[in-house]
Amino acid sequence: MVSLTILASFFVASFPGLTASINITDIQGPAFQSPFAGQTLQNITGVVSAKTTNSFWLAGPASSDIRASHGIRVFTSSKTILGNVTVGDAISLSARVAEFRSSSDPNDLFGTELDSPTNITHLSTNNTITPIVLGVDRSPPTQAYSALDTGPDGWLNVPGNVSLIERTNATLVPAKYGLDFWESLEGTLVTVPQPVSLEFPNSFGEFWVRGKWHVTGLNSRGGLSITIGPDNVPDANPETVIIGAPLDGTKNPNVALGTTLSDITGVVLFQFGFFYILPTTAPTVLTSPNFTVPPTTLKAEKNVCVITIGDYNIENMAPTSPSLPIVAGQIVSHLLTPDIVFLQEIQDNSGPTNDGTVSANVTLSTMANAIFNASGNATEYSWLDIDPVDGQDGGQPGGNIRQAYLYNPKKFSLVPNSTAGGSLDATKAIIGKHGHVELTFNPGRIDPNNTAWASSRKPLVAHWETPSGHRFFTINHHGTAKSGSSSTEGDARPPVNLLVDQRTAQVTEIANFVESILHLDPFAAVIVAGDFNEFAQTRSVFRPLAPLMFEADVVAGITPVERYTYVFDQNCEQLDHIFVSPAVAVGGVEVEHVHVNNWGPTLDGRASDHDPSVARVRVC
Ligand SMILES: *[C@@H]1O[C@H](CO)[C@@H](O)[C@H](O)[C@H]1NC(C)=O
Ligand SMILES: *[C@@H]1O[C@H](CO)[C@@H](O)[C@H](O)[C@H]1NC(C)=O
Ligand SMILES: *[C@@H]1O[C@H](CO)[C@@H](O)[C@H](O)[C@H]1NC(C)=O
Ligand SMILES: *[C@@H]1O[C@H](CO)[C@@H](O)[C@H](O)[C@H]1NC(C)=O
Ligand SMILES: *[C@@H]1O[C@H](CO)[C@@H](O)[C@H](O)[C@H]1NC(C)=O
Ligand SMILES: *[C@@H]1O[C@H](CO)[C@@H](O)[C@H](O)[C@H]1NC(C)=O
Ligand SMILES: *[C@@H]1O[C@H](CO)[C@@H](O)[C@H](O)[C@H]1NC(C)=O
Ligand SMILES: *[C@@H]1O[C@H](CO)[C@@H](O)[C@H](O)[C@H]1NC(C)=O
Ligand SMILES: *[C@@H]1O[C@H](CO)[C@@H](O)[C@H](O)[C@H]1NC(C)=O
Ligand SMILES: *[C@@H]1O[C@H](CO)[C@@H](O)[C@H](O)[C@H]1NC(C)=O
Ligand SMILES: *[C@@H]1O[C@H](CO)[C@@H](O)[C@H](O)[C@H]1NC(C)=O
Ligand SMILES: *[C@@H]1O[C@H](CO)[C@@H](O)[C@H](O)[C@H]1NC(C)=O
Numbered sequence: 001m002v003s004l005t006i007l008a009s010f011f012v013a014s015f016p017g018l019t020a021s022i023n024i025t026d027i028q029g030p031a032f033q034s035p036f037a038g039q040t041l042q043n044i045t046g047v048v049s050a051k052t053t054n055s056f057w058l059a060g061p062a063s064s065d066i067r068a069s070h071g072i073r074v075f076t077s078s079k080t081i082l083g084n085v086t087v088g089d090a091i092s093l094s095a096r097v098a099e100f101r102s103s104s105d106p107n108d109l110f111g112t113e114l115d116s117p118t119n120i121t122h123l124s125t126n127n128t129i130t131p132i133v134l135g136v137d138r139s140p141p142t143q144a145y146s147a148l149d150t151g152p153d154g155w156l157n158v159p160g161n162v163s164l165i166e167r168t169n170a171t172l173v174p175a176k177y178g179l180d181f182w183e184s185l186e187g188t189l190v191t192v193p194q195p196v197s198l199e200f201p202n203s204f205g206e207f208w209v210r211g212k213w214h215v216t217g218l219n220s221r222g223g224l225s226i227t228i229g230p231d232n233v234p235d236a237n238p239e240t241v242i243i244g245a246p247l248d249g250t251k252n253p254n255v256a257l258g259t260t261l262s263d264i265t266g267v268v269l270f271q272f273g274f275f276y277i278l279p280t281t282a283p284t285v286l287t288s289p290n291f292t293v294p295p296t297t298l299k300a301e302k303n304v305c306v307i308t309i310g311d312y313n314i315e316n317m318a319p320t321s322p323s324l325p326i327v328a329g330q331i332v333s334h335l336l337t338p339d340i341v342f343l344q345e346i347q348d349n350s351g352p353t354n355d356g357t358v359s360a361n362v363t364l365s366t367m368a369n370a371i372f373n374a375s376g377n378a379t380e381y382s383w384l385d386i387d388p389v390d391g392q393d394g395g396q397p398g399g400n401i402r403q404a405y406l407y408n409p410k411k412f413s414l415v416p417n418s419t420a421g422g423s424l425d426a427t428k429a430i431i432g433k434h435g436h437v438e439l440t441f442n443p444g445r446i447d448p449n450n451t452a453w454a455s456s457r458k459p460l461v462a463h464w465e466t467p468s469g470h471r472f473f474t475i476n477h478h479g480t481a482k483s484g485s486s487s488t489e490g491d492a493r494p495p496v497n498l499l500v501d502q503r504t505a506q507v508t509e510i511a512n513f514v515e516s517i518l519h520l521d522p523f524a525a526v527i528v529a530g531d532f533n534e535f536a537q538t539r540s541v542f543r544p545l546a547p548l549m550f551e552a553d554v555v556a557g558i559t560p561v562e563r564y565t566y567v568f569d570q571n572c573e574q575l576d577h578i579f580v581s582p583a584v585a586v587g588g589v590e591v592e593h594v595h596v597n598n599w600g601p602t603l604d605g606r607a608s609d610h611d612p613s614v615a616r617v618r619v620c
Contacts, residue, residue: 024060070190135213148493222258240570258289273487275493305620310341312612328370354398418442472525584588587618
């Protein structure tokens with residue numbers, strides 16, 4: 001491989017006149033923005049390194065200052081100009097230096113580019129461009145995105161948008177910060193050796209990869225999980241990059257989490273919120289992971305004191321959803337029909353039709369029947385939910401999503417003589433007439449009028465009794481969604497975690513409720529589970545629960561990189577959580593995340609965007 005030094009000397013040797021001209025490294029400079037932004041420069045020289053329908057890229061001599069990229073995009077809609085430049089041509093041109101946003105999103109980083117090229121002179125043809133081989137010539141940092149992600153939770157620190165990359169325009173520290181690293185390669189031709197896909201492609205055929213370089217958070221499937229770094233700050237996995245549409249018009253292959261691909265060579269470009277590599281041509285798939293997902297090993301037991309728990313967000317489930325029989329089959333074949341299943345996103349009987357329907361008894365009985373059939377009539381679940389007030393709990397309009405329980409009535413049932421709560425009733429823990437802790441409404445909702453639950457789901461609380469007379473509490477939670485959060489690679493630092501304050505308030509309300517139970521009975525068995533819509537590493541959100549409960553994954557000793565139930569962009573992440581009270585934790589907790597959806601072959605083949613989890617605990 002030709003080194004960058006050789007490339008540089010090649011330039012100087014071949015074009016003695018070049019020293020009088022301006023180098024691309026000077027235009028790019030050592031900071032996020034160009035020192036020449038807005039200026040028209042003459043005699044910019046470089047070799048055409050890549051080309052597409054509205055741009056070509058130039059490579060100049062590299063500088064010893066790795067902060068200054070030696071590549072740049074030349075934007076032009078002129079077919080004449082594009083028709084007259086060929087990869088390998090050494091040219092000189094005049095152009096205006098622009099700091100450009102690829103979309104109307106003001107949170108995008110600027111890209112330094114050359115606009116309105118004129119006076120294009122061909123100096124020679126058929127020059128060789130040597131890409132920077134990532135992992136060999138330069139390697140991305142693996143922990144932090146930006147020096148501006150300050151605070152104990154780093155990129156997940158709250159509040160976000162305390163500072164802006166482009167306003168700060170710091171000089172780059174590519175060895176330490178991911179955004180600085182990718183910015184220092186903006187416009188250059190790079191090679192990703194031995195790429196591994198970190199997710200399914202999006203609807204544009206784009207997908208995240210890591211290459212053959214040092215990574216952190218690597219899980220057994222080949223993905224990268226969000227973890228806490230050795231510096232006790234959440235690790236942002238900046239050593240990843242999105243592969244965009246190939247420049248030559250070929251189509252990227254279908255990929256899945258863990259697919260390996262042929263080497264990718266392309267140019268680095270910030271667009272649509274992220275640093276991309278636009279490959280010169282589409283890579284090919286080398287290997288696919290094993291798409292046969294093993295079932296949980298956590299089987300239900302005869303012992304009435306030992307219960308298995310399923311937890312599954314089944315994504316806008318209506319009676320007619322095509323995914324309903326698939327989910328029912330998964331609950332049988334992969335979750336092994338747990339004694340109780342905490343479901344989230346059960347829609348009302350009319351699904352997303354906005355007709356005032358709030359009851360979900362058809363949705364839930366259809367699900368229970370489908371499971372009965374899938375289990376060969378072996379499992380006959382009962383179910384339990386509380387209808388929301390129409391249109392008050394967020395989610396898909398008209399769907400009235402809510403949490404629900406499926407449970408095996410042979411294993412346990414609601415505490416006898418309970419009074420079910422309605423949508424607007426707040427259940428409370430009290431000492432009942434037999435001296436036990438009881439709920440005023442069972443099942444019930446936690447303080448449904450509290451602003452913490454505005455336009456969001458209210459937790460579903462239940463109090464159960466085993467045939468042996470032992471009792472336990474469950475709380476099924478579905479936190480406000482993160483959608484609308486700003487890009488992990490955007491201008492706002494730390495990134496904006498939308499509605500994180502509401503999610504924190506929700507966890508606080510749940511913690512207060514659990515505390516009200518434990519205050520009356522410190523040995524009460526309490527299980528809180530569901531889709532919290534937040535990562536464990538956003539520690540500020542979970543702080544209220546920390547003194548009261550234990551996260552099941554931690555008690556069970558699940559390796560941190562295997563704690564995930566969701567895959568989004570470059571990260572395998574844990575949005576779904578199970579927490580247990582001390583009395584449950586001491587009895588031992590087992591947990592498995594069953595990747596029936598995110599280990600599958602295609603995005604469309606998933607039954608839900610979340611993976612389910614199974615736990616086994618003692619409640620007596
Ligand atoms: C361009 O870069 C080359 C190689 O680093 C260097 O020798 C030359 O002085 C630079 N020219 C300018 C105008 O900076
Ligand atoms: C950004 O920083 C570079 C290098 O320090 C400087 O030349 C340029 O003028 C700065 N641009 C802005 C808009 O601050
Ligand atoms: C650009 O190159 C031309 C031809 O070599 C020269 O006459 C002119 O002075 C150069 N312009 C600048 C700004 O260096
Ligand atoms: C392409 O460039 C050559 C050399 O500069 C010039 O003679 C020719 O007219 C150009 N062709 C077009 C289509 O612009
Ligand atoms: C193009 O080159 C000519 C001759 O060197 C020069 O007079 C003119 O200013 C240049 N135009 C631009 C936009 O640089
Ligand atoms: C370009 O270089 C290759 C060898 O690197 C040679 O085979 C080819 O003939 C050259 N083409 C032109 C147009 O000079
Ligand atoms: C961040 O704050 C700035 C004001 O300082 C505002 O203009 C921008 O829209 C905010 N960005 C996000 C993503 O909220
Ligand atoms: C794929 O995984 C399944 C489930 O773990 C296993 O039974 C099977 O042997 C695996 N197939 C291969 C080819 O490794
Ligand atoms: C649903 O509830 C309605 C009203 O209580 C009842 O008429 C209907 O039979 C129920 N359907 C199912 C499938 O349970
Ligand atoms: C399951 O039960 C249904 C009636 O509810 C019956 O028709 C069917 O034959 C049973 N299937 C099996 C496998 O037992
Ligand atoms: C439930 O209520 C019935 C009638 O009100 C009563 O006979 C029974 O003892 C109660 N059971 C319990 C466990 O409180
Ligand atoms: C919630 O507000 C409604 C009126 O909007 C009221 O009827 C209900 O009693 C309130 N619930 C509680 C627990 O205060």
